[in-house]
Amino acid sequence: MSNFINGLLRLRRGPWEMVATILIACGVVMLMQPFAMVLFTYSFLVTLVGTVMFIIVSHFPE
Amino acid sequence: MMSDPVVHRVAAATPPRLAHRIRGLSDRTIAWLFVAPTIFLLLAVNIFPLIWTIRLSLTNFRTNRPNNEVEFVGIENYRRILTDEDTWTSLQATAHFLIWTILLQVLIGFALAYLINKKFRGNDLWTTLIVLPMMLSPAVVGNFWTFLYQPQIGLFNYFVQFLTGADPASFSMIGEVRLAPWSIVIVDTWMWTPFVMLICLAGLRSIPASLYEAAECDRASKWRQFWTITIPMALPFLMLAVLFRGIENFKMFDLVVQLTGGGPGSTTLLTSIDLKREAFEKWRTGYASAYAVILFVTVFGLASIYVKALNKVKDR
Numbered sequence: 001m002s003n004f005i006n007g008l009l010r011l012r013r014g015p016w017e018m019v020a021t022i023l024i025a026c027g028v029v030m031l032m033q034p035f036a037m038v039l040f041t042y043s044f045l046v047t048l049v050g051t052v053m054f055i056i057v058s059h060f061p062e
Numbered sequence: 063m064m065s066d067p068v069v070h071r072v073a074a075a076t077p078p079r080l081a082h083r084i085r086g087l088s089d090r091t092i093a094w095l096f097v098a099p100t101i102f103l104l105l106a107v108n109i110f111p112l113i114w115t116i117r118l119s120l121t122n123f124r125t126n127r128p129n130n131e132v133e134f135v136g137i138e139n140y141r142r143i144l145t146d147e148d149t150w151t152s153l154q155a156t157a158h159f160l161i162w163t164i165l166l167q168v169l170i171g172f173a174l175a176y177l178i179n180k181k182f183r184g185n186d187l188w189t190t191l192i193v194l195p196m197m198l199s200p201a202v203v204g205n206f207w208t209f210l211y212q213p214q215i216g217l218f219n220y221f222v223q224f225l226t227g228a229d230p231a232s233f234s235m236i237g238e239v240r241l242a243p244w245s246i247v248i249v250d251t252w253m254w255t256p257f258v259m260l261i262c263l264a265g266l267r268s269i270p271a272s273l274y275e276a277a278e279c280d281r282a283s284k285w286r287q288f289w290t291i292t293i294p295m296a297l298p299f300l301m302l303a304v305l306f307r308g309i310e311n312f313k314m315f316d317l318v319v320q321l322t323g324g325g326p327g328s329t330t331l332l333t334s335i336d337l338k339r340e341a342f343e344k345w346r347t348g349y350a351s352a353y354a355v356i357l358f359v360t361v362f363g364l365a366s367i368y369v370k371a372l373n374k375v376k377d378r
Contacts, residue, residue, distance in 0.1 A: 017370065024363035031360060032157035040153075041144045044356050051363035 016057035023050030112358070119352035126345040139352035149353070151328055152336040158243050159250070159318075159332060160311050164304055166251045171258025172300065176292075178259070179266045189263075196256040204320025207249045211235040211321075236322050242329045246318050250311065258303045265299025266292065294378075301372045305365065312361055333357055 007015035027047025030039040073081070087095075119139055123132045143149050178189055195203070210218045211234070219230035235245040269291065277287045315334040318324070324331035324339075337357070341350035 021367045021370070024367055028360055028364055032153050034154045037145070037147070037150065040150045044140065044144055044359065047363050048359050051359055051366065054363065054366050 011060050013057055013060040013062050016060055017054065020050050020054035020057055023047070023053065026050075115351045115354055115358075118348055119355050121348045123348045123351075124345050125341075125347045135348065139349045140356070142349065143353055143356060148328065149336065152331050152333050155243065155329060155331055156312065156333045159246060159314065159330075160308065162244075162247045163250045163254070163311050164307055166247065167255045167258045167307055168300060168304060170251065171255045171303065172262045172296075174255065174259040175262035175266055178263060192259060193256045195253045198253070200253070200317040201320050203249065203253050204317045207245075207321055208236065211245060213237075237326060239326055239329050242322055242326055246321055246330050249321060250314065250317060253317070254307060254310075258307065261299050261303040261306075262296060265296035268299075269295045298372060298376050301368070301375060305368050305372070308368075309361060309365065312357070 004015045004018075008019070023046055027043050027045075027050055030043035030046060033039055120134060120136060121132050122135050122139075124130065174192060178185065178192070207218075210216050213219055213231050213234045216230070216235075218235060219233070222228055222233075223230045233241065235241045235248075273291050273295075274287060277291060282290070313334050314332055315338065318330055318332055319335060322330040324335045333353075337350055337353050340346050340353060
């Protein structure tokens with residue numbers, strides 16, 4: 001866990017890609033889940049943040 | 063060098079004036095000259111429409127009223143889509159379709175590939191027969207499955223009667239809310255399982271026989287060979303199949319329109335059909351553009367993480 005946080009602080013690709021991946025996955029699940037309208041409403045925002053983050057952090061050093 | 067004579071022949075065939083002009087250019091410039099048409103095409107066909115769609119999504123533009131004043135509405139279209147119950151229902155229908163088709167196609171496709179990969183009499187004939195549905199037009203498949211699903215005359219209902227004893231006239235696959243989502247899953251699985259099978263077959267045939275021979279020497283059981291050799295080696299191919307089918311089914315249109323038209327009600331109204339209705343039946347171009355951007359970001363995000371996972375599996 002400390003490695004993960006260190007990686008985030010030192011702007012390393014691995015942990016930041018992990019965060020972006022989790023955001024995208026959450027966004028897609030929120031978009032298509034049948035349980036709560038509020039999750040659907042904020043799904044696009046979450047997916048968009050995750051996708052933009054993924055594009056940016058894929059240029060970070062390993 | 064084998065290519066030297068070819069290089070000399072090409073150089074000799076180049077007209078002197080052109081050769082003189084090219085000689086004055088750097089390698090980098092020549093490289094750009096070769097790549098420029100592709101970049102221009104990419105910009106014209108992909109990037110420009112994308113930017114234009116994003117721009118339209120922030121307006122109230124309607125294609126059927128080109129003379130109306132176009133107003134900038136900010137994120138209003140996005141807000142309306144993301145608070146719309148019907149859009150939410152449509153996305154749930156798409157999720158149901160995606161999850162079940164991919165699951166069934168991967169399971170059945172891999173099982174078929176595993177069987178076809180074995181040497182037996184008539185192997186080629188069976189492969190050809192299995193691949194046939196994939197070669198048909200989705201519109202044709204949609205049309206003839208509507209006949210197969212007819213309660214009175216449809217063969218499918220009689221097949222279900224043969225298996226379960228249910229009266230064929232007692233249920234309608236494409237007319238009942240409960241069954242319609244499954245009717246499109248069945249047809250898409252029937253049509254596209256061969257595609258997954260072919261990809262899996264390529265994966266299975268790429269596994270070196272020496273691995274199985276080594277496993278036999280180590281007295282590994284068939285079950286263990288399957289889980290420790292076959293599955294890990296075929297996994298990148300399976301993932302590719304899932305990626306292709308996922309993207310294709312996210313934008314599934316023709317087959318479902320022919321089969322159910324999105325009905326009954328909106329039980330099979332997939333996002334692509336919903337989007338087409340917004341854009342070309344209700345003519346809400348700005349709204350439809352925002353809808354398209356939402357779907358694009360979703361597919362793009364999913365594809366990004368999927369390609370990353372695929373690369374990891376390949377590197378392993």
